[in-house]
Amino acid sequence: MSDNSVVAVGTPQSFRQQVARALEIEPDEVGWVQSATAAEELLINAYSPIDVLVLSPEVKEPDALGLAEFVGRSSPGTAIVLVRDHTWNGLLPAAMRAGIRDVVDMTQGSDELRDAVERAVAWAGNLRSVGVVQTEAQTDRGEIVSIFSSKGGTGKTFLTTNLAAAIAEATGDDVAVVDLDVDMGDVFTYFGREPTATIHDLMALGEGATGEDIRGVGVKMAEHLWAYGAPPDPAAEAPAGEAIGKFLRAIRANFGWVIVDASVDYSDSALVCFDLSDTICLVTGLDVVGVKHLSKSLDTLLSIGLPRERFRVVLNRADSKVGLDAGDVERVMRISVDAMIPSSRLVPTSLNKGRPVVLDEPSSEVSTSIRQLAAKFVARHQGGGHVAAAAPASTKKKKGLFSR
Secondary structure, three states, X not given: OOOEXXXXXXXXXXXXXXXXXXXXXXXXXXXXXXXXXXHHXXXXXXXXXXXXXXXXXXXXXXXXXXXXXXXXXXXXXXXXXXXXXXXXXOOHHHHHHHOOOEEEEHHHOOHHHHHHHHHHHHHHHHHHHOOOOOOOOOOOOOEEEEEEOOOOOOXXXXXXXXXXXXXXXXXXXXXXXXXXXXXXXXXXXXXXOOOOOOHHHHHHOOOOOOHHHHHHHOEEEEOOEEXXXXXXXXXXXXXXHHHHHHHHHHHHOOOOEEEEEOOOOOOHHHHHHHHXXXXXXXEEOOOHHHHHHHHHHHHHHHHOOOOHHHEXXXXXXXXXXXXXXXXXXXXXHOOOEEEEEOOOOHHHHHHHHOOOHHHHOOOOHHHHHHHHHHHXXXXXXXXXXXXXXXXXXXXXXXXXXXXX
């Protein structure tokens, strides 16, 4: 049994080593991605077939079933083995109906895992040998940039809306700006508008909506710029991560750029957004509390497997004379600052006008700094610097993967 590809899915990253030990192979012979959403992205962008996805006990059951549904549609030659650290009470039939090849109870030891993966590899190999091919990878898609801060008041929404407007103006591409903060999102306020769609309307876009349907639910804010969001509702229940993933993929397939105002916490919807993002902008001001939040955010997101090269750091109100500077932030974060946006009274003025400052005062210093950041993203994208949203830890094919 050689020339096969096995990818471990789910945290902790040590699950990859656990799978490798069970298979009696080296850890670098097993790929790894951090979540079910990241596994879907891996399948979309894979250059060669992936035989088996081995899902860790940390992958929630609804996410596992959603991934199985996705695999059945998009990569029918890939098998799924679900690992649990307890008996899967009554849900084994649901797993099998969803297309999961095997469910392994690790309380019974590692031999069962090895046997299940070997059976799955053989099944995938047999499918390919009779000419069953995997769905061609999707290559024509937009770039997702998410804006995040775990601390309020850093200018997250200000950056989201102005960056989206700057990219739309610079590229002439259709750009979507998405408000994922269902509690108290303010994206529409920066344009002087109110959202008209419901959460249900937005999530329905992920279920086979046409390009016309997608633009119909959005609100056109400027030339080449549409906004997506629902009226803020602190009592609203956040959509499931799987639904957010389908929604963002649908938007991405119809826009050159998607700029997302992520929520301020580490909810399932935010983590799915980060899994799909090509770039994650972490925003802070020059204050000790803000930099502490920024450092913690980076450490948290790195710990769940998001690659460091996906992150960009933006200092808002960077000219504030408060005893800290960009060099201090870079020393604490061990990551370079990518943009410094100065303070300006034009920012609250433009908010009150309901018009992003890059459109209202295009020659201002603050607008110039945002345009420079937008230009960096555009140049990187056009220069082929696109980072795959879910690159596996190892996808290189190895000879003799299961040979003794």
